[in-house]
Amino acid sequence: MKAEGNVFIKFAGDGDVEEKKRIVLEANMNEKIKLSRKIAELVGNLPLFPTDIDRLLAAALRPGEDSTEILRLIEGDPKLSSQLLQLARSYYGTTEKIETIADAVRRIGIQPLVQLIGISYARDAIQQEFAALKYLNEYIDHAEDIYITCSILGEICGLPREQRDMYALAGLVHDVGRLAIMVASNRTSAHVLGTLWDKMVSAVHDEKAKLGTNHCEVGAHICRKWNFSPIIEEGVLRHHTPLVNNDFNFAGAVIFISHFVSASDPSGEIISTLEATKVLARLNLSVSDFEKAKNTYKSRTQSAG
Numbered sequence: 001m002k003a004e005g006n007v008f009i010k011f012a013g014d015g016d017v018e019e020k021k022r023i024v025l026e027a028n029m030n031e032k033i034k035l036s037r038k039i040a041e042l043v044g045n046l047p048l049f050p051t052d053i054d055r056l057l058a059a060a061l062r063p064g065e066d067s068t069e070i071l072r073l074i075e076g077d078p079k080l081s082s083q084l085l086q087l088a089r090s091y092y093g094t095t096e097k098i099e100t101i102a103d104a105v106r107r108i109g110i111q112p113l114v115q116l117i118g119i120s121y122a123r124d125a126i127q128q129e130f131a132a133l134k135y136l137n138e139y140i141d142h143a144e145d146i147y148i149t150c151s152i153l154g155e156i157c158g159l160p161r162e163q164r165d166m167y168a169l170a171g172l173v174h175d176v177g178r179l180a181i182m183v184a185s186n187r188t189s190a191h192v193l194g195t196l197w198d199k200m201v202s203a204v205h206d207e208k209a210k211l212g213t214n215h216c217e218v219g220a221h222i223c224r225k226w227n228f229s230p231i232i233e234e235g236v237l238r239h240h241t242p243l244v245n246n247d248f249n250f251a252g253a254v255i256f257i258s259h260f261v262s263a264s265d266p267s268g269e270i271i272s273t274l275e276a277t278k279v280l281a282r283l284n285l286s287v288s289d290f291e292k293a294k295n296t297y298k299s300r301t302q303s304a305g
Ligand SMILES: [Fe+2]
Pocket: 174, 175, 195, 215, 239, 240
């Protein structure tokens, strides 16, 4: 009797049914262990950011760290300062005057500014490391869609700017774990479209059953490796499960609802989903707030071309 992966198993003779079941189970389990090891290895081998960026992100992580040390690191490094200014202008500069680091800190806030540069390095690393994925552009489009929607929802929730910018940045990397899973499982020619609204709950259960992990856990692991803020890490971890019993994660909820906002919902079917209704209520948003978010999303994405 020989088990080869979980695909083809040949039995000699009739054999015992229980024994066959045991062998199939064992083969699937081995496959699962192999795959989750491969995913962990892939995450472990992702490149680290340049030392100055890494040091900056690590400084922003230290509990109770005030902005003085972070500002010292930025202003003491002319290359880093100019990179940050360029980034701040390209993300926020259309309506705001950003000429100095002090301007950028005043307008954007120190934490989102630091995370923004981390995420821009992450974007380059993702493009290099996951270049084997044929449809990587779909991941980028979905990430940008969710970034826009998180920002709209943050405004409607009346969140302070710094907080909503952090959630939007979490939205930008929320599905990074999917890329690692796809590469590790050799699914490089498959589409990388974001999860559809009606699969937001079931998708991660399916992954967990198949892999023993899911893209939220893998994504959170990647965020930890790259020293992203715990707000971003938690948002990534909880973006499919923002409400577990009474345990609620705000960033995860904003990303979760963003998937419903950016989908078209002429029949009203989407928002009547039980989980979405509960999460909306925890965000203190009404159905008309949801409608408003959808309309704003439509007008912003249409005007962006
Ligand atoms: Fe996801």
